[in-house]
Amino acid sequence: xxxxxxxxxxxxxxxxxxxxxxxxxxxxxxxxxxxxxxxxxxxxxxxxxxxxxxxxxxxxxxxxxxxxxxxxxxxxxxxxxxxxxxxxxxxxxxxxxxxxxxxxxxxxxxxxxxxxxxxxxxxxxxxxxxxxxxxxxxxxxxxxxxxxxxxxxxxxxxxxxxxxxxxxxxxxxxxxxxxxxxxxxxxxxxxxxxxxxxxxxxxxxxxxxxxxxxxxxxxxx
Amino acid sequence: xxxxxxxxxxxxxxxxxxxxxxxxxxxxxxxxxxxxxxxxxxxxxxxxxxxxxxxxxxxxxxxxxxxxxxxxxxxxxxxxxxxxxxxxxxxxxxxxxxxxxxxxxxxxxxxxxxxxxxxxxxxxxxxxxxxxxxxxxxxxxxxxxxxxxxxxxxxxxxxxxxxxxxxxxxxxxxxxxxxxxxxxxxxxxxxxxxxxxxxxxxxxxxxxxxxxxxxxxxxxxxxxxxxxxxxxxxxxxxxxxxxxxxxxxxxxxxxxxxxxxxxx
Numbered sequence: 001x002x003x004x005x006x007x008x009x010x011x012x013x014x015x016x017x018x019x020x021x022x023x024x025x026x027x028x029x030x031x032x033x034x035x036x037x038x039x040x041x042x043x044x045x046x047x048x049x050x051x052x053x054x055x056x057x058x059x060x061x062x063x064x065x066x067x068x069x070x071x072x073x074x075x076x077x078x079x080x081x082x083x084x085x086x087x088x089x090x091x092x093x094x095x096x097x098x099x100x101x102x103x104x105x106x107x108x109x110x111x112x113x114x115x116x117x118x119x120x121x122x123x124x125x126x127x128x129x130x131x132x133x134x135x136x137x138x139x140x141x142x143x144x145x146x147x148x149x150x151x152x153x154x155x156x157x158x159x160x161x162x163x164x165x166x167x168x169x170x171x172x173x174x175x176x177x178x179x180x181x182x183x184x185x186x187x188x189x190x191x192x193x194x195x196x197x198x199x200x201x202x203x204x205x206x207x208x209x210x211x212x213x214x215x216x217x218x219x220x221x
Numbered sequence: 222x223x224x225x226x227x228x229x230x231x232x233x234x235x236x237x238x239x240x241x242x243x244x245x246x247x248x249x250x251x252x253x254x255x256x257x258x259x260x261x262x263x264x265x266x267x268x269x270x271x272x273x274x275x276x277x278x279x280x281x282x283x284x285x286x287x288x289x290x291x292x293x294x295x296x297x298x299x300x301x302x303x304x305x306x307x308x309x310x311x312x313x314x315x316x317x318x319x320x321x322x323x324x325x326x327x328x329x330x331x332x333x334x335x336x337x338x339x340x341x342x343x344x345x346x347x348x349x350x351x352x353x354x355x356x357x358x359x360x361x362x363x364x365x366x367x368x369x370x371x372x373x374x375x376x377x378x379x380x381x382x383x384x385x386x387x388x389x390x391x392x393x394x395x396x397x398x399x400x401x402x403x404x405x406x407x408x409x410x411x412x413x414x415x416x417x418x419x420x421x422x423x424x425x426x427x428x429x430x431x432x433x434x435x436x437x438x439x440x441x442x443x444x445x446x447x448x449x450x451x452x453x454x455x456x457x458x459x460x461x462x463x464x465x466x467x468x469x470x471x472x473x474x475x476x477x478x479x480x481x482x483x484x485x
Binding site: 130133136137139142143146147156159160163164165166167168171175178183184187191195 | 226227229230233234236237238240241243244245247248251252254255258259262
């Protein structure tokens with residue numbers, strides 16, 4: 001039951017995003033709804049396949065690639081400096097190439113969780129988060145209150161999530177292969193749950209802070 | 222579970238928590254930095270507003286002083302001359318002596334000259350157009366004309382002009398110091414010396430009046446001395462005021478004007 005807490009938060013943030021989209025019609029919500037649908041779908045499939053002892057690495061290997069590309073796309077939208085935009089623009093095809101090479105020659109498609117590309121993606125997401133914070137402290141952005149910006153909460157969630165999960169994901173295979181499976185899975189589950197709660201909690205705050213772009217019209221009396 | 226494996230798991234947990242803490246610390250730094258920057262910016266804006274208010278007040282005071290001087294000049298000087306000229310005209314009979322005509326002509330000529338001098342004082346932004354040095358010189362000339370004061374004015378060749386707004390405030394400070402001398406010092410000599418050294422311009426105004434005990438400057442119970450006003454203005458333009466005086470030995474006030482800071 002404990003392992004399903006993050007799933008509950010993912011579903012909750014999806015419902016929250018959908019309900020707010022009808023009220024606000026904001027772009028961030030629009031981008032997040034299909035992504036969260038996919039996330040919940042993947043997690044449900046993962047949950048189901050685990051109960052049936054099916055190997056589901058390939059699903060997560062594909063999904064994490066999509067996930068990193070999605071977050072990179074969001075950073076590309078929000079960056080103001082062209083050098084950061086260019087970095088994200090270059091990162092996406094390079095990352096996909098490395099993922100394909102890793103699948104073909106190193107870690108395989110469904111043999112194991114692709115930790116190398118996960119670590120590379122995490123590293124770049126953390127870098128992008130730092131770039132966003134750097135842009136936020138530049139003089140022309142001082143007047144804007146950071147805690148009122150939706151993307152600040154998304155970035156904060158991502159930074160905490162990827163910094164926190166990097167060790168456990170990097171050592172995922174090690175834990176599996178070294179008689180640490182029972183304890184390892186328990187710790188993996190606790191850390192993952194806490195980080196997911198923080199991540200999807202900060203997404204929910206970001207959705208709540210999205211500006212209202214819904215056009216309203218009133219009939220002349 | 223063997224000790225070694227337990228250690229590995231503990232290390233993983235500690236490292237994960239450590240990384241999360243690093244992330245949180247980074248966020249905290251960004252927050253604190255932004256808050257401090259915003260506060261700094263607000264303080265700068267408040268400072269700029271205060272400077273602009275002081276500048277406006279100073280301009281109004283200079284204008285008021287000019288109007289007071291003009292009204293006194295018209296009443297006490299030009300008015301008297303014209304009255305005298307009119308009296309002379311009234312004494313004109315059938316035969317007017319050339320001496321009398323010349324005397325009346327001289328009076329009218331003096332009235333015209335004094336009016337011309339006055340018109341200069343009416344020009345707006347006079348300090349902007351003639352500069353602070355010429356303004357101070359004319360201020361001293363008008364003092365000298367009263368016959369109550371001997372004045373001297375020295376300025377160094379390497380004196381470099383400040384910006385226009387600072388000039389106005391400096392000029393008003395000098396005006397206030399001179400007002401204080403006129404009102405309280407019982408002096409008959411006023412000297413102004415301007416020099417520049419290491420980018421710091423010093424304006425020294427000294428008199429040979431009764432002087433005063435400088436320890437009284439900071440006493441709240443004696444606010445009327447006018448010096449506090451000068452010190453407050455000085456702070457706005459990165460200037461320090463040095464007061465040197467003792468009873469019976471005259472007063473020397475020196476304004477040390479440092480290069481302007483970029484925040485105003």
